[in-house]
Amino acid sequence: MTDNVKINRGLKGVYFERSAVSDIDGGAGALTYRGYSIHDLATQSTFEEVCYLLIFGELPSADALAGFDARLRAARTLPPEILDIVAACKNGHPMDVLRTATSALAALEPASQQLGEDAFIANGIRLISQVPMIVTAHDALRGGRTPVAPDPDLGHAANWLWMLKGEKPSADAARLADVDFILHAEHGANASSFAARVTIGTQANLHGAIVTALSTLAGPAHGGAAEDVMKMVQEIGTADKAAAYVKAKRAAREPVTGFGHRVYRREDPRARHMRDGVRQLGQEMGAPEWYEILQAVVEAMKPYARHGLNVNVDFYSGVIYQLHGIPMDLYVPIFAIGRMPGWIIQCIEQQRGNILIRPLTLYDGPAPRAYVPMSNRPA
Numbered sequence: 001m002t003d004n005v006k007i008n009r010g011l012k013g014v015y016f017e018r019s020a021v022s023d024i025d026g027g028a029g030a031l032t033y034r035g036y037s038i039h040d041l042a043t044q045s046t047f048e049e050v051c052y053l054l055i056f057g058e059l060p061s062a063d064a065l066a067g068f069d070a071r072l073r074a075a076r077t078l079p080p081e082i083l084d085i086v087a088a089c090k091n092g093h094p095m096d097v098l099r100t101a102t103s104a105l106a107a108l109e110p111a112s113q114q115l116g117e118d119a120f121i122a123n124g125i126r127l128i129s130q131v132p133m134i135v136t137a138h139d140a141l142r143g144g145r146t147p148v149a150p151d152p153d154l155g156h157a158a159n160w161l162w163m164l165k166g167e168k169p170s171a172d173a174a175r176l177a178d179v180d181f182i183l184h185a186e187h188g189a190n191a192s193s194f195a196a197r198v199t200i201g202t203q204a205n206l207h208g209a210i211v212t213a214l215s216t217l218a219g220p221a222h223g224g225a226a227e228d229v230m231k232m233v234q235e236i237g238t239a240d241k242a243a244a245y246v247k248a249k250r251a252a253r254e255p256v257t258g259f260g261h262r263v264y265r266r267e268d269p270r271a272r273h274m275r276d277g278v279r280q281l282g283q284e285m286g287a288p289e290w291y292e293i294l295q296a297v298v299e300a301m302k303p304y305a306r307h308g309l310n311v312n313v314d315f316y317s318g319v320i321y322q323l324h325g326i327p328m329d330l331y332v333p334i335f336a337i338g339r340m341p342g343w344i345i346q347c348i349e350q351q352r353g354n355i356l357i358r359p360l361t362l363y364d365g366p367a368p369r370a371y372v373p374m375s376n377r378p379a
């Protein structure tokens, strides 16, 4: 009866829903948010504008953007108990701390229990502002420093760098962080957004779905890739050793991190903006070797580039963070800060005409058999 069942392991190539948020053309290597090219958004927009676009569906007027930005800035507050929780687990991985604190917010802020579109938008706006505060407060507390209070005069990306470093970022540094957040803001049915949708499918609240998404983002096959790329670059050490590194990895049939994607069969369109950032920043900071190592890895991967295997968004981002002196274990949380609007709008979309997401597994275990009492089982 089950002989003809087709199993789509990993749900490869399966459409499970319609979405009006972002479109990925894997064959062409193209990405749009609400119909706008990622290249136009990365070069002309701001993260706040992209949040508005993703959540409300249209680019904002100047007044609408000012109103939205004011809501984001007003939301830069955390219940004091969150700092106690962060302090209590300060020696943990920042993703574990972020997930725990986000979950605690659900318990501490009664509004997080509300369902429906308006509640999801209000709770989502709060979370967009609170997540960078949690990440930076944790980094301060584990370093024995007092968390830096947000600066209401700074935009989202500049404020993030201010809270992280305690010094006002240059316009270039703030813009690079802004572009990084824009590039990471949304990406269709990626694993973490899909997981968030599964949670919303049970009619759970937004905070619960964001906790699910944070858990799912953390793995090295998804958001953890940037950290692994930086470790790879350090292990390779100099550009002339890249080819031998890649050869050994491929001989062992191990993936080269920062390469490969479930959907793209060409270069991930987001990668070029990060590549430009690494090249420029490396030159400015007198550290061009990281870029050279990355490009040597790209060159060494060419013979293995079957199926359109190419770099993904996180091949270059880790080195940018490294050049900014950001600790490696903050790379995934940075991805999470950028992905907040994507998760939120996917949750909003899911709860419109909601349906429980519940696929099937094809049983291939033992045939029905008689229960064996403990006394009859082998020792």
Ligand SMILES: CC(=O)SCCNC(=O)CCNC(=O)[C@H](O)C(C)(C)COP(=O)(O)OP(=O)(O)OC[C@H]1O[C@@H](n2cnc3c(N)ncnc32)[C@H](O)[C@@H]1OP(=O)(O)O
Residues within 6 Å of the ligand: 010, 220, 221, 222, 223, 225, 254, 255, 256, 257, 258, 259, 260, 261, 262, 263, 306, 307, 309, 312, 313, 314
């Ligand atoms: C922001 C993001 O989440 S982007 C992804 C970040 N993750 C990484 O960079 C980790 C490294 N990459 C990977 O592990 C994979 O490419 C994934 C998990 C992202 C995607 O995997 P899948 O969609 O399952 O691709 P799949 O495994 O089918 O790969 C197709 C072929 O490309 C090869 N391939 C895929 N990724 C890589 C890689 N990183 N290095 C070398 N070969 C690879 C596979 O071995 C396979 O070859 P085969 O058909 O000869 O066996």
Ligand SMILES: O=C([O-])CC(=O)C(=O)O
Residues within 6 Å of the ligand: 184, 186, 187, 188, 189, 190, 191, 222, 261, 262, 263, 312, 313
């Ligand atoms: O789409 C995916 O599978 C992973 C990805 O690139 C992202 O989430 O940005």
